[in-house]
Amino acid sequence: MTVRQASCSCGRLRLACSGEPLRISVCHCLECQRRTGSAFGAQARFPKNKVDFIAGDPRTFDRVGDSGGKATFRFCGDCGATVWYTIDDQPDLVAVTLGAFADPAFPPPRFSVYEERKHAWVGIKEIEPVDRIW
Numbered sequence: 001m002t003v004r005q006a007s008c009s010c011g012r013l014r015l016a017c018s019g020e021p022l023r024i025s026v027c028h029c030l031e032c033q034r035r036t037g038s039a040f041g042a043q044a045r046f047p048k049n050k051v052d053f054i055a056g057d058p059r060t061f062d063r064v065g066d067s068g069g070k071a072t073f074r075f076c077g078d079c080g081a082t083v084w085y086t087i088d089d090q091p092d093l094v095a096v097t098l099g100a101f102a103d104p105a106f107p108p109p110r111f112s113v114y115e116e117r118k119h120a121w122v123g124i125k126e127i128e129p130v131d132r133i134w
């Protein structure tokens, strides 16, 4: 089975994901833009029981989305990079930030959320706009 490691910038916060992600998506919402410092967020959701938390003591940031659901972001207190988050409505899933894998061969996203807030220059191949985070 494929095992992929995700890490923050400094490497103190790390986890490993077994098998393929259930869903890979991008989110163009303004909060994801702020959180990532990029034009959009990209994340891969795994079943919680396929994720091993290897190292680190993450700090957390809670955010309540437009839909009223709460997300808790886990980030490194040393370098600040977010490595994963969980959503209260989806307790059996862990969303791992795609960039934390630092793997250009990682499978591509297929779903796109908050397209109305997308930067005009962004274009992603073979992607389907969807309304909900999940």
Ligand SMILES: [Zn+2]
Binding pocket: 008, 009, 010, 011, 012, 013, 076, 077, 078, 079, 080, 081
């Ligand atoms: Zn770090």
Ligand SMILES: [Zn+2]
Binding pocket: 027, 028, 029, 030, 031, 032, 033, 041, 114
């Ligand atoms: Zn977002």
